[in-house]
Amino acid sequence: MKIGILTSGGDCPGLNAVIRGMVLKGVISYDTEFVGFRNGWRGVVEEDLMPIVRHDVRGLAKQGGTILGSSRTNPFEGEGGGPEKIQAMLDRNGIDAIVAIGGEGTLTAARRLYDEGGIKVIGVPKTIDNDLAATDYSFGFDTAVQIATEAIDRLRTTADSHGRCMVLEVMGRHVGWIALHSGMAGGAHAILIPEQPQTIEQITEWVESVRDRGRAPLVVVAEGFKFEGMEEAHSHKGLDAFNRPRLGGIAELLAPMIEERTGIESRATVLGHIQRGGEPTAFDRVLATRLGMAAVDAAYNDAWGSMVTLRGTSIATVSIADAVGTLNQVPQARYDEAKILFG
Numbered sequence: 001m002k003i004g005i006l007t008s009g010g011d012c013p014g015l016n017a018v019i020r021g022m023v024l025k026g027v028i029s030y031d032t033e034f035v036g037f038r039n040g041w042r043g044v045v046e047e048d049l050m051p052i053v054r055h056d057v058r059g060l061a062k063q064g065g066t067i068l069g070s071s072r073t074n075p076f077e078g079e080g081g082g083p084e085k086i087q088a089m090l091d092r093n094g095i096d097a098i099v100a101i102g103g104e105g106t107l108t109a110a111r112r113l114y115d116e117g118g119i120k121v122i123g124v125p126k127t128i129d130n131d132l133a134a135t136d137y138s139f140g141f142d143t144a145v146q147i148a149t150e151a152i153d154r155l156r157t158t159a160d161s162h163g164r165c166m167v168l169e170v171m172g173r174h175v176g177w178i179a180l181h182s183g184m185a186g187g188a189h190a191i192l193i194p195e196q197p198q199t200i201e202q203i204t205e206w207v208e209s210v211r212d213r214g215r216a217p218l219v220v221v222a223e224g225f226k227f228e229g230m231e232e233a234h235s236h237k238g239l240d241a242f243n244r245p246r247l248g249g250i251a252e253l254l255a256p257m258i259e260e261r262t263g264i265e266s267r268a269t270v271l272g273h274i275q276r277g278g279e280p281t282a283f284d285r286v287l288a289t290r291l292g293m294a295a296v297d298a299a300y301n302d303a304w305g306s307m308v309t310l311r312g313t314s315i316a317t318v319s320i321a322d323a324v325g326t327l328n329q330v331p332q333a334r335y336d337e338a339k340i341l342f343g
């Protein structure tokens with residue numbers, strides 16, 4: 001079998017480890033041939049591909065980014081887009097199947113190509129946000145949490161020196177997983193997430209109670225957080241290729257509001273793409289490698305239209321349709337548990 005691999009959407013630590021896991025498993029167990037599509041679906045619609053052999057994946061488990069590049073190209077658009085043109089391109093190159101490594105958007109596209117054109121696809125879930133349903137964790141999340149936790153640790157020592165309130169903004173789009181986990185790990189005094197709108201009065205109450213105990217308050221805010229009554233998350237950076245607002249900037253709004261109401265000198269830090277860069281943690285390397293190996297098994301089991309997933313500690317296969325369309329939000333019980341630590 002010849003399998004084409006692509007990485008699409010926002011990049012994420014562990015993508016290269018998936019590619020390595022696939023190639024090693026395929027070469028050792030099945031004598032599979034691999035090609036990589038450059039820059040996500042763009043490589044598919046523009047027939048831009050390269051062979052991948054075992055030698056190409058040496059040392060890749062720890063390497064950040066993706067050797068294949070990524071994009072947010074729509075595979076249904078453009079001259080080479082749509083299931084018929086894509087199937088013809090696959091036939092021309094002797095490619096039997098596509099393994100698409102991506103998030104909700106990429107997997108939705110993969111599933112549509114399977115449903116509408118019978119294209120043989122397998123999905124591998126990727127997101128630092130951990131917002132995909134049907135997998136307990138996705139690789140990249142643990143790395144992002146580790147980086148955000150280190151940022152909190154560093155902010156706390158400088159905050160203590162100056163008696164300041166620090167507001168750290170982390171990613172996550174419309175879910176609060178990175179904020180929740182890094183905030184718990186770093187001992188944040190308030191964690192603000194999209195699933196749990198709060199009033200500024202509640203936030204200042206937490207901040208003042210920390211100050212009154214002689215501590216420097218640390219607030220973690222997810223980029224998608226909304227104050228009570230806000231319809232949409234704060235966004236001032238325009239729209240992305242899919243007309244979705246680029247989130248971010250809420251910390252810059254919040255820090256002056258806290259300072260004005262409490263009199264505590266406050267500073268905002270936006271962590272940004274640092275959360276997506278660099279080496280994956282050991283946990284993410286292992287998860288990504290296992291998912292990559294399982295994706296090759298899924299192809300040999302004819303599990304087309306499905307996605308490999310982490311269920312507890314086991315790797316399983318589910319329909320892509322079950323994984324997309326539902327956001328994996330932070331449950332109430334997880335927030336209530338964290339809230340004990342606020343203030």
Ligand SMILES: Nc1ncnc2c1ncn2[C@@H]1O[C@H](COP(=O)(O)OP(=O)(O)O)[C@@H](O)[C@H]1O
Nearest residue numbers: 009010072073074075102103104105106108109
């Ligand atoms: N509903 C859809 N139908 C077809 N293609 C889609 C759809 N949603 C997203 N895509 C494609 O997948 C690409 C990656 O999606 P995006 O949401 O940006 O990243 P991720 O895969 O990380 O969620 C998009 O640029 C788009 O081309």
Ligand SMILES: O=P(O)(O)OC[C@H]1O[C@](O)(COP(=O)(O)O)[C@@H](O)[C@@H]1O
Nearest residue numbers: 009010103127128129171172173247
């Ligand atoms: O890199 P960009 O285009 O600025 O996108 C930023 C967004 O991508 C992410 O880092 C990851 O999101 P995806 O997994 O959907 O690609 C989000 O946390 C963030 O909102």
Ligand SMILES: [Mg+2]
Nearest residue numbers: 009103104105
């Ligand atoms: Mg996405």
